[in-house]
Amino acid sequence: DAGVIQSPRHEVTEMGQEVTLRCKPISGHNSLFWYRQTMMRGLELLIYFNNNVPIDDSGMPEDRFSAKMPNASFSTLKIQPSEPRDSAVYFCASTMGRANQPQHFGDGTRLSIL
Amino acid sequence: GENVEQHPSTLSVQEGDSAVIKCTYSDSASNYFPWYKQELGKRPQLIIDIRSNVGEKKDQRIAVTLNKTAKHFSLHITETQPEDSAVYFCAASWGTGNQFYFGTGTSLTVIP
Numbered sequence: 001d002a003g004v005i006q007s008p009r010h011e012v013t014e015m016g017q018e019v020t021l022r023c024k025p026i027s028g029h030n031s032l033f034w035y036r037q038t039m040m041r042g043l044e045l046l047i048y049f050n051n052n053v054p055i056d057d058s059g060m061p062e063d064r065f066s067a068k069m070p071n072a073s074f075s076t077l078k079i080q081p082s083e084p085r086d087s088a089v090y091f092c093a094s095t096m097g098r099a100n101q102p103q104h105f106g107d108g109t110r111l112s113i114l
Numbered sequence: 115g116e117n118v119e120q121h122p123s124t125l126s127v128q129e130g131d132s133a134v135i136k137c138t139y140s141d142s143a144s145n146y147f148p149w150y151k152q153e154l155g156k157r158p159q160l161i162i163d164i165r166s167n168v169g170e171k172k173d174q175r176i177a178v179t180l181n182k183t184a185k186h187f188s189l190h191i192t193e194t195q196p197e198d199s200a201v202y203f204c205a206a207s208w209g210t211g212n213q214f215y216f217g218t219g220t221s222l223t224v225i226p
Contacts, residue, residue: 033213043158043203043216056213091157100146100165100207103214105157 004106025094120217137204
């Protein structure tokens with residue numbers, strides 16, 4: 001299995017630009033999670049989906065952040081407009097929709113906003 | 115909601131010694147407790163997990179114990195090696211949604 005696939009691995013862009021992060025979960029997994037990791041705040045859950053439906057987006061920082069899951073094999077996290085404080089590593093994780101199953105993380109996207 | 119606390123935040127041990135990381139949780143409904151290892155610049159990876167119907171689980175040099183009454187669980191690494199150096203995260207979960215509540219992480223350094 002290829003695991004959770006994220007793209008791009010690195011993104012450097014200027015403040016104000018739109019940023020789109022992409023995630024392909026493991027085939028057969030029907031829960032998907034977006035996390036943000038920084039030194040200051042650790043690992044934060046931004047939003048998660050079950051069967052392509054957003055369940056909890058209370059971790060999304062503000063209206064500049066949005067996430068979609070149009071089908072079972074693809075999700076995006078968009079930041080528009082981006083700000084320097086959005087710089088972080090963004091991880092996507094997926095899991096089978098059964099109780100007591102581990103989450104499998106992608107390699108992350110290292111985002112730098114200049 | 116669930117609250118997971120993890121201690122210590124940093125830990126240094128001599129190679130060959132044991133390391134113990136402790137976590138507490140608040141929600142008695144939590145019934146699944148995974149541990150993740152994150153090496154520098156890499157993704158968190160599951161190293162061991164335990165379910166609430168089990169008190170202890172071992173996998174070679176690592177073990178996890180769970181005390182449901184006290185609502186705490188611990189990771190034990192024996193005969194530590196330099197490659198064990200990483201950040202370790204505990205988490206608690208319940209239900210089928212599998213939302214994980216992560217601890218704040220422990221940075222483990224094994225000194226050769």
